[in-house]
Amino acid sequence: MKVLLVNGSSRKNGCTNAALREVERALKEERIEPEQLYIGNEALPDCIACRKCKEIGRCIFHDSVNEFVDKAKTADGFVFGSPVYFAHPSGRLLTFMDRAFYAGGAAFQFKPAAAVLSARRAGTTASFDVINKYFTICSMPVVSSTYWNHVYGAQPEDVAEDKEGLMTMYNIGKNMAWLLKCIAFGKENGLVHPNNEKVLTNFTR
Numbered sequence: 001m002k003v004l005l006v007n008g009s010s011r012k013n014g015c016t017n018a019a020l021r022e023v024e025r026a027l028k029e030e031r032i033e034p035e036q037l038y039i040g041n042e043a044l045p046d047c048i049a050c051r052k053c054k055e056i057g058r059c060i061f062h063d064s065v066n067e068f069v070d071k072a073k074t075a076d077g078f079v080f081g082s083p084v085y086f087a088h089p090s091g092r093l094l095t096f097m098d099r100a101f102y103a104g105g106a107a108f109q110f111k112p113a114a115a116v117l118s119a120r121r122a123g124t125t126a127s128f129d130v131i132n133k134y135f136t137i138c139s140m141p142v143v144s145s146t147y148w149n150h151v152y153g154a155q156p157e158d159v160a161e162d163k164e165g166l167m168t169m170y171n172i173g174k175n176m177a178w179l180l181k182c183i184a185f186g187k188e189n190g191l192v193h194p195n196n197e198k199v200l201t202n203f204t205r
């Protein structure tokens, strides 16, 4: 089983990475394969709402988002990590997730996911809410932990001292592994996920 861990910080080896590494450590202990993906620090086009992805099944921009969606199809779980910027997740991660979930929502359905935040001081829980909403609109089980899913620090060395934050990260990994094993066990025993129907009601007046 494989979990993709997306680092939504522009700083590849910053605090978000330190948090994700701890989730990764717990996953490895449970023999779950982690793959960490750094979404980079180059400009990333935002969703332009052209809806072409609904016709062609992919985003029209050929970049890391389509590559990620391809990987997501065979992954079993996800962790999305972000620094807090002005009390929200990084714009880069939101752009990445907007496009990935709009173009490739089916790749995420019924697969567990967790949000991880890194902040110097405040804004983590508001950011946590934002990321979790991608999961709950896509029928994804949300993986919880023993406290809010965040670490504190301006530098990775600070995160190393945030023992409670790191324990929360470690427990996300353990809880993710447990849930993945429960899902695999269910599948082996003939349990199939629901076939969610969908109807769109647009409010025009």
Ligand SMILES: Cc1cc2nc3c(=O)[nH]c(=O)nc-3n(C[C@H](O)[C@H](O)[C@H](O)COP(=O)(O)O)c2cc1C
Pocket (backbone or CB within 6 Å): 009, 010, 011, 013, 014, 015, 016, 017, 082, 083, 084, 085, 086, 087, 088, 118, 119, 120, 121, 122, 123, 152, 153, 154, 155, 156
């Ligand atoms: C543009 C910008 C805005 C920030 N806003 C906040 C904030 O609202 N609250 C906070 O606690 N830290 C804020 N920070 C600090 C980062 O969230 C914090 O240092 C984080 O751990 C960095 O993670 P990284 O090393 O993975 O990029 C901000 C940093 C930047 C660059």
